[in-house]
Amino acid sequence: MGYCDECRDETRWLTVSQAAQLVQRSERTIYYWIERGFLHIRILPSGRGRRICERSLLQKPMEEDEEEHPSRL
Numbered sequence: 284m285g286y287c288d289e290c291r292d293e294t295r296w297l298t299v300s301q302a303a304q305l306v307q308r309s310e311r312t313i314y315y316w317i318e319r320g321f322l323h324i325r326i327l328p329s330g331r332g333r334r335i336c337e338r339s340l341l342q343k344p345m346e347e348d349e350e351e352h353p354s355r356l
């Protein structure tokens with residue numbers, strides 16, 4: 284758990300793979316959402332790796348998602 288400045292509330296900070304599992308999307312989709320600025324992220328102090336705000340992930344409107352090359356069946 285931790286505090287998200289953007290949510291102004293407590294959230295869980297997930298790895299990309301945890302985030303992907305939570306919403307049943309590929310990790311690539313998660314990275315795509317990060318690039319688009321849909322998700323709140325926190326860079327680890329080491330500068331390697333990042334964590335994703337669970338609240339921003341769950342609040343994201345799933346209808347609008349979609350990566351450039353959907354691979355879902």
Ligand SMILES: [Zn+2]
Nearest residue numbers: 287290323336
């Ligand atoms: Zn947040």
